[in-house]
Amino acid sequence: MKVVGITGYSGAGKTQLIERLIPALKKRGLRVSVVKHAHHRFDIDHAGKDTYRHRAAGALEVVIASRHRLALMREFEQEADLSVHHLLAELYDGVDWVLVEGFRGSDIPKLEVWRPASGHPARYPDDEQMTAIATDAPGQLPAPTALPVLDLNQPEAVAQWLLDHGARFDYDADLYLKDEV
Numbered sequence: 001m002k003v004v005g006i007t008g009y010s011g012a013g014k015t016q017l018i019e020r021l022i023p024a025l026k027k028r029g030l031r032v033s034v035v036k037h038a039h040h041r042f043d044i045d046h047a048g049k050d051t052y053r054h055r056a057a058g059a060l061e062v063v064i065a066s067r068h069r070l071a072l073m074r075e076f077e078q079e080a081d082l083s084v085h086h087l088l089a090e091l092y093d094g095v096d097w098v099l100v101e102g103f104r105g106s107d108i109p110k111l112e113v114w115r116p117a118s119g120h121p122a123r124y125p126d127d128e129q130m131t132a133i134a135t136d137a138p139g140q141l142p143a144p145t146a147l148p149v150l151d152l153n154q155p156e157a158v159a160q161w162l163l164d165h166g167a168r169f170d171y172d173a174d175l176y177l178k179d180e181v
Helices: 014-026 050-056 084-089 155-164 173-177
Strands: 002-007 032-036 061-065 070-074 097-101 110-114 130-135 149-151
Touching: 002 014, 014 032, 014 097, 014 155, 032 084, 050 061, 050 070, 084 097, 084 173, 149 155
Parallel strands: 002 097, 002 110, 032 097, 110 130, 130 149
Antiparallel strands: 061 070
8 A cells, every 4th residue: 555645734725636636546446545634523423313323322433334335433432642554554455545634744755735825834844754745836835845846736647646656655554553552
């Protein structure tokens, strides 16, 4: 499995790039998963549904499945700050690429999405895990770089760059999880 973090500040276009990369990779016959970091409470369940009622009754985990999908909801009895590596360990073994949105401070290889219009600084000058920058304004990068600069508006080209440099994104869970157990 290959793993790349799609990182950048809010409003830079990370989600938009990911939703355009997924079909670009899938049309090449690849299986793609996404890991997303949320900074807030979220719920994918709704009051009145059986699964919600099971959780409200105190179930630690609820798994719901149909012929088309499976969902696992796990409650934490105490707040838990899971690393990206914990979440990657939960994924289907047969996936080819995992696009990770968020987890800016993680130690996985990353591609930064940067737009000057967002008003946020770039992260690439201070992040040694950055492998490339996707931007809509290459002439306005705030610091010189030897990193590849990709056109944010050309997701097919970004996907091809990922594939051409795929060995950089090979993920070895044993390397990362050995210190986290």
